[in-house]
């Protein structure tokens with residue numbers, strides 16, 4: 001479907017859980033996180049019913065995210081069921097990668113096409129610091145396994161934070177010489193829940209400046225993501241910059257989101273949400289689900305006004321990244 005701003009919406013991001021086995025410092029607080037109760041989150045059957053309803057309205061691509069999607073039991077069966085829905089041609093996952101290796105083969109067989117790993121440092125001690133207790137080795141083995149199994153492309157998302165990993169930008173970029181991965185540097189958004197804010201922000205322009213090697217412009221990387229791409233000479237992989245703050249890409253936005261607790265969100269950076277769970281649990285059928293989806297598109301904002309300028313905490317959105325499905 002085309003929304004009121006003329007954008008083709010074909011991408012649904014589904015958060016399958018608000019739980020996570022990490023507590024990345026820019027994302028979640030270490031304590032005080034009250035996880036949703038089992039009955040508060042959509043069952044896989046409910047999510048599948050929703051996808052079946054919206055696929056005929058133009059949703060072709062589905063990304064599974066969270067929280068950490070792989071902490072939810074039954075992911076392989078869920079991916080398999082998703083991939084059998086008519087019209088869904090691209091199923092991908094965004095994961096911290098720590099639990100990926102052992103289920104990677106089954107996920108591939110079930111129909112998962114692409115994986116984006118989040119990895120913010122290449123230093124094991126810094127990795128345990130940023131995630132609070134994670135092991136870099138687990139994630140790296142997951143990435144290598146994804147490459148071995150032929151997931152394509154394999155993307156690595158790196159949120160760059162001043163004073164934490166801005167000294168590693170060149171090292172990340174150089175990974176693309178040896179590995180056929182897509183490294184995407186992401187600007188820190190004021191949607192975190194860990195107290196990392198304005199002082200940690202670095203614009204993509206400044207991130208780029210930390211790469212001393214020549215960057216050659218590249219087009220057409222598979223995926224829906226809002227990034228600008230480059231390549232180092234003779235590299236197997238590609239480098240991208242995601243610029244939610246310094247250069248908005250909302251005019252080409254193609255996505256809506258379903259939260260773990262069953263709210264349909266037309267935009268990551270808006271508190272607007274429609275209650276799909278309540279609707280489905282009150283016995284609504286496919287036609288009513290379609291109507292609520294159309295309503296979401298009709299209120300999808302043209303853009304966002306997240307910024308660090310108004311106050312240091314950014315905007316007071318009702319939900320943070322881990323609760324929306326970053």
Ligand SMILES: Nc1nc2c(ncn2[C@@H]2O[C@H](COP(=O)(O)OP(=O)(O)OP(=O)(O)O)[C@@H](O)[C@H]2O)c(=O)[nH]1
Nearest residue numbers: 094116155157186223224225226242244255268326
């Ligand atoms: N402002 C904004 N940022 C987004 C949006 N979607 C994703 N991002 C940012 O981009 C990062 C990467 O997102 P991914 O989950 O890897 O998904 P993607 O970029 O859509 O992925 P591909 O389909 O592989 O291109 C997220 O962690 C966010 O920081 C969005 O709709 N708006």
Ligand SMILES: C[S@@+](CC[C@H](N)C(=O)[O-])C[C@H]1O[C@@H](n2cnc3c(N)ncnc32)[C@H](O)[C@@H]1O
Nearest residue numbers: 066067068094095096118157188189192321326
């Ligand atoms: C919320 S996580 C959910 C999926 C999974 N747990 C993971 O880490 O990939 C999705 C993405 O959001 C990013 N993210 C979290 N907080 C962010 C923030 N404040 N600004 C920018 N990106 C953020 C993470 O780095 C990760 O790449």
Ligand code: SF4
Nearest residue numbers: 020023024027067096
């Ligand atoms: S970024 Fe992902 S892995 Fe890290 S705390 Fe947030 S949801 Fe968990």
Ligand code: SF4
Nearest residue numbers: 250253267268269304
């Ligand atoms: S901020 Fe909203 S409108 Fe802009 S790209 Fe993200 S979801 Fe789309």
